[in-house]
Amino acid sequence: MKHEDFVEQVSTHSDALRAAAVAAGPDAPVPTCPGWTVRQLVEHIGVVHGWVAQATTTPVDGPPPGRPTPPQDWADLLAWWDELRAELLRNLAEVRPCWMRFPMLAASTAGWARRQAHETAIHRLDAEHAAAAAPHQQASTVPTLVFDPEFAADGIDELLSLQPVLSKHWESWTDTGRVLVHAADAGRLWVVRLRPGQPPEVGETRDAVGEVDATVAGTADAVYRALWKRPSTALVSGQPAVAAALRGL
Incomplete structure (x- = not known):
């Protein structure tokens, strides 16, 4: 944009x-x-x-x-x-x-x-x-109100990059895992690596990501809302603790 x-x-x-x-x-x-x-x-x-x-x-x-x-x-x-x-x-x-x-x-x-x-x-x-x-x-x-896919996907990207600053929640994380974030209609995927007491590592990818522990997927609008902890239709699957850590912004 x-x-x-x-x-x-x-x-x-x-x-x-x-x-x-x-x-x-x-x-x-x-x-x-x-x-x-x-x-x-x-x-x-x-x-x-x-x-x-x-x-x-x-x-x-x-x-x-x-x-x-x-x-x-x-x-x-x-x-x-x-x-x-x-x-x-x-x-x-x-x-x-x-x-x-x-x-x-x-x-x-x-x-x-x-x-x-x-x-x-x-x-x-x-x-x-x-x-x-x-x-x-x-x-x-x-x-x-439905956010434009390009705008919502940009918001997902921005939030994931700002997570270590906007929240100190990661300091108390005790789980290890990888979360796939998929904004389907925008064609964008991110992989977030979580480690105990460490800031998350975020990378965007267009390739196969292999095995992950949790997934947050849906339209860009739905995932945008979910990551900001607003009501959403995004699908959250996998290990509950790992998915909850990502959404605990």
């Missing part, structure tokens, strides 16, 4: 997230983020977008950006987030070096565009689930 594609995804999913959040209402629970309300979801994505907006204008060797503080009033919160995400999109429009938190991503706005595309897409999904579950909603909106 090209840089401008990721920027467009940030815009598209943030608009849809906002619409779903408004439809659900600030006090609606978010089923896919236990303990969160929609207000907390919007606060979270607003803080992230504001923080990254600052990161994209911070020199590569500059200090980490500070995190903005969200307002309490719901209308003010939405307006505050609107300003921050507009700033973020402006900053992402041009590819240039900048501060980056994740060492495996490019220290540039290109790295941030990809990261924020998937951050925003997954939280859009959360907002859609909240709207679908709200008492005043007559029908679920979630089935209408």
Whole structure:
């Protein structure tokens, strides 16, 4: 995917997230983020977008950006987030070096565009689930959301590469094994090697992978959701402990 594609995804999913959040209402629970309300979801994505907006204008060797503080009033919160995400999109429009938190991503706005595309897409999904579950909603909106195979497969690839940073779950792993991750409609396969107390080793392949201990397979959309621990139709088979370790992001 090209840089401008990721920027467009940030815009598209943030608009849809906002619409779903408004439809659900600030006090609606978010089923896919236990303990969160929609207000907390919007606060979270607003803080992230504001923080990254600052990161994209911070020199590569500059200090980490500070995190903005969200307002309490719901209308003010939405307006505050609107300003921050507009700033973020402006900053992402041009590819240039900048501060980056994740060492495996490019220290540039290109790295941030990809990261924020998937951050925003997954939280859009959360907002859609909240709207679908709200008492005043007559029908679920979630089935209408199907992520594009290329985009979802890229999200799988990004998440697998970021796993050692986004989660320390691997530090307590006690199982050894290999997991095949297969996004069928995107034609992409990854093999993840798990070892006790070690970061996972991830490799993408187009060849036969031999014997594996567990498999996570389905459409790219389904596997994307499964690896982010969202409701999914992906098929998980093999040794339960090994498969659970991969999904314990």
